[in-house]
Amino acid sequence: MTNETWGQVREELIKRVGQNNYTTWIEPLRLSHLKNGVASFEVPTTFFGDWVSRNFADHIRGQLAFAGAPVDRVEFTVGAPADRAAAAKPAPRAAAKPARVRAAAAEDVPGAQLEQRFTFDNFVVGKPNELAHAAARRVAEGGPVTFNPLFLYGGVGLGKTHLMHAIAHELKINRPDLHVLYLSAEQFMYRFVQALRDKQIMDFKELFRSVDVLMVDDVQFIAGKDSTQEEFFHTFNALVDQNKQIVISADRAPGEIKDLEDRIRSRLQCGLVVDLHPTDYELRLGILQAKLEHYSNQYRGLTMAPGVLEFLAHRITTNVRVLEGALMRLFAFASLVGREINLDLVMECLSDILRSSEKRLTIEEIQRKVAEHYNVRLSDMIGPKRLRTIARPRQVAMYLSKQMTSRSLPEIGRRFGGRDHTTIMHGVRKIEELMAADAQLVDDVQLLKRLLQS
Numbered sequence: 001m002t003n004e005t006w007g008q009v010r011e012e013l014i015k016r017v018g019q020n021n022y023t024t025w026i027e028p029l030r031l032s033h034l035k036n037g038v039a040s041f042e043v044p045t046t047f048f049g050d051w052v053s054r055n056f057a058d059h060i061r062g063q064l065a066f067a068g069a070p071v072d073r074v075e076f077t078v079g080a081p082a083d084r085a086a087a088a089k090p091a092p093r094a095a096a097k098p099a100r101v102r103a104a105a106a107e108d109v110p111g112a113q114l115e116q117r118f119t120f121d122n123f124v125v126g127k128p129n130e131l132a133h134a135a136a137r138r139v140a141e142g143g144p145v146t147f148n149p150l151f152l153y154g155g156v157g158l159g160k161t162h163l164m165h166a167i168a169h170e171l172k173i174n175r176p177d178l179h180v181l182y183l184s185a186e187q188f189m190y191r192f193v194q195a196l197r198d199k200q201i202m203d204f205k206e207l208f209r210s211v212d213v214l215m216v217d218d219v220q221f222i223a224g225k226d227s228t229q230e231e232f233f234h235t236f237n238a239l240v241d242q243n244k245q246i247v248i249s250a251d252r253a254p255g256e257i258k259d260l261e262d263r264i265r266s267r268l269q270c271g272l273v274v275d276l277h278p279t280d281y282e283l284r285l286g287i288l289q290a291k292l293e294h295y296s297n298q299y300r301g302l303t304m305a306p307g308v309l310e311f312l313a314h315r316i317t318t319n320v321r322v323l324e325g326a327l328m329r330l331f332a333f334a335s336l337v338g339r340e341i342n343l344d345l346v347m348e349c350l351s352d353i354l355r356s357s358e359k360r361l362t363i364e365e366i367q368r369k370v371a372e373h374y375n376v377r378l379s380d381m382i383g384p385k386r387l388r389t390i391a392r393p394r395q396v397a398m399y400l401s402k403q404m405t406s407r408s409l410p411e412i413g414r415r416f417g418g419r420d421h422t423t424i425m426h427g428v429r430k431i432e433e434l435m436a437a438d439a440q441l442v443d444d445v446q447l448l449k450r451l452l453q454s
């Protein structure tokens, strides 16, 4: 996404919000960056940022998605006035140096901005995320600390950040007396480095040790960054000792984060570790339905043909972010061309997303590759023969199906000639057991994985 794209997005925004609103609120925005699903804009004042966030953030996200740059959040930071001074003609005489407004004014809490949308109300609960949701709810009550830390992990776009923000929002209501600090691990590092540079490390330590609830998002980021890890570890321990709640998220389990010090790893495992599983069809449909309600209010007059949501939930299985982006783009597109949202429009408008989700691995492909590799017939994969020379490759295929697709055990069972899910589980376990002792099998599995991924 370039400033040029932002230029195009702005053109569209004029149509959506009207010229007056545009001139007052959109034109002054300056795109400072767009990454990790966040579009960050510079605004002249805090009030300005709040207003735009409340009234126009959805429009901005919609148009960004339409331009092919979907984001989860739109963020507003108060820009340094020095920038504008610099852009103006050089001052005739050395006027008083423009006082660099410090980013953290007295009113500012030094955490990251919270996304208004990321509340428990807006979080759709299903089988894959119910444990994580329940744990987050518990922390958000602000009662006595029962597990510390709460460690949430899961793949990209499955709702980790959403849940953390929801905790912060809820704590503000339940326990306004608590000092809650949410930030990403990247911001933690940035602040730490800044404190080192400005020789304010004592302030830094004091600040982080004085919070009541600390939430650090995407902690895998500090892996391999030694001094940041060290500082994080001390902060962590100090807070745990004071019985303060800590919430951590990462894209994988503590044991799977490489280049993380062992003592940190084991500390992270001490509390409650819960994962967000890949979404299933029901959850995706639920999320789409919730979003639809929201968009129907925003884009009045647009209609949607039956079956569209089901189609999207069925076809877009990667992550919720992509799913949301797709729906948002549909609405933006439909309102632009003034058409009903039906399957034709979906094909036209989302062909890129649909194409990339088509490439997902199927169980049939896995069966074919495994059969080829072990020189058995494909029909034997799903057939009833129990001969070792056939049963073993079949189990390998079961194992890979479980590992490499998001299909559930019963679903896998159906594709293996209608076998029971316990049979699949047994097959998966068997291969896991054998791999512990059989190097040849490990090699086979790895090779097959590579072949299937390419």
Ligand code: ADP
Pocket (backbone or CB within 6 Å): 037, 072, 118, 122, 123, 124, 125, 129, 154, 155, 156, 157, 158, 159, 160, 161, 162, 163, 287, 320, 321, 324
């Ligand atoms: P992560 O931090 O795990 O990468 P996010 O929390 O940023 O993912 O979620 C990505 C997007 O998907 C956000 O817009 C979020 O609101 C949405 N989302 C994820 N899970 C859910 C859910 N269960 N219900 C509603 N929205 C969800």
Ligand code: MG
Pocket (backbone or CB within 6 Å): 160, 161, 162, 217, 218
């Ligand atoms: Mg996140």
